[in-house]
Amino acid sequence: MAIVITVANKKGGVGKSTTVVNTAASLGVQGQKVLVIDMDPQGNATSGLGIKKKKIESSVYDVLIGTKRAHECIIETEFDNIWVLPSNNNLTGADIELIDMDDRANRLKMQLLSIKEDYDYILIDSPPSTSLVTVNTLSACDTVLIPMQCEYYSLEGLSQLIDFIRSVKQRYNPSIDIEGILFTMYDPRLNLTNQVTEEVRKHFPQKTFKTVIPKNVRLSEAPSYGMPVYYYDRVSKGSEAYEKLAREITDRHGNTKKIRKKKKKK
Numbered sequence: 001m002a003i004v005i006t007v008a009n010k011k012g013g014v015g016k017s018t019t020v021v022n023t024a025a026s027l028g029v030q031g032q033k034v035l036v037i038d039m040d041p042q043g044n045a046t047s048g049l050g051i052k053k054k055k056i057e058s059s060v061y062d063v064l065i066g067t068k069r070a071h072e073c074i075i076e077t078e079f080d081n082i083w084v085l086p087s088n089n090n091l092t093g094a095d096i097e098l099i100d101m102d103d104r105a106n107r108l109k110m111q112l113l114s115i116k117e118d119y120d121y122i123l124i125d126s127p128p129s130t131s132l133v134t135v136n137t138l139s140a141c142d143t144v145l146i147p148m149q150c151e152y153y154s155l156e157g158l159s160q161l162i163d164f165i166r167s168v169k170q171r172y173n174p175s176i177d178i179e180g181i182l183f184t185m186y187d188p189r190l191n192l193t194n195q196v197t198e199e200v201r202k203h204f205p206q207k208t209f210k211t212v213i214p215k216n217v218r219l220s221e222a223p224s225y226g227m228p229v230y231y232y233d234r235v236s237k238g239s240e241a242y243e244k245l246a247r248e249i250t251d252r253h254g255n256t257k258k259i260r261k262k263k264k265k266k
Helices: 014-029 043-048 060-065 088-098 107-112 134-138 152-171 189-203 216-224 238-254
Strands: 003-007 034-038 084-085 120-125 143-148 177-183
Touching: 003 014, 014 034, 014 084, 014 120, 014 143, 014 216, 014 238, 034 043, 043 216, 060 088, 060 152, 084 177, 088 107, 088 120, 088 134, 107 134, 107 177, 134 152, 152 189, 177 189, 177 238
Parallel strands: 003 120, 003 143, 034 084, 034 120, 143 177
Antiparallel strands: none
16 A cells, blocks of 8 residues: 655745655666656646656546546556656646545545555655635645745745645545655755754754755756666766665655665666
8 A cells, every 4th residue: 555745835936846756766666666746737747757748638637637547547668666646737727626526635545445455655746726626635645745945934934834744634635644854955054954944844854854855956967868867867966865865764664665776767
């Protein structure tokens, strides 16, 4: 049975899609079967895994609206053990259509029931909002991974997001938990970075990842080539950080597998 992790933050540009794509790749080379569900209309996780959005015939929009089943829309990527339920521009109007639908907050959750047995992990990339689409991502998951930058406003945003997660927990998903808070674009040379890190670790000592994701040029370049950084530059600091994060996640869930010695070539 898959462990379902939603990657969420109300703020854009904090590395949600980067975290989904690269964590999936690092889990995949460990031998974990991973499904990436792209719930962001921008479709960055989709394109970051080499899928051409203009060529997508069926997407997660069709799954939410109910015209397709999840297994009909899943695409196998060319990377080890990674499948994707893609997103495109159609998802932009989903919130309006969902308003009048039955069980509108649990539509993704119901669709996942038939496919959870097929994967070890399901990673969901959520939009930077508190929309019905975002509620669906939180209703469907076991845990929430929160990427955040080390900035003052990020602390305020973190508090608001946790309040929102609590609200979803009370109304739709009583078993939801925080997977962990992940510092992204981390620069230890900045005083603010150290101050924010210390503050978060003080308030969430058991819910903050030991791994931090550094500012890294390779991480920024890899999406333009449609591949995770592991396949773009295996020895980069960004790739090494996401490999550590994947190991930290599998250690937490007690389902570590033997890491592959040889990666699949593009």
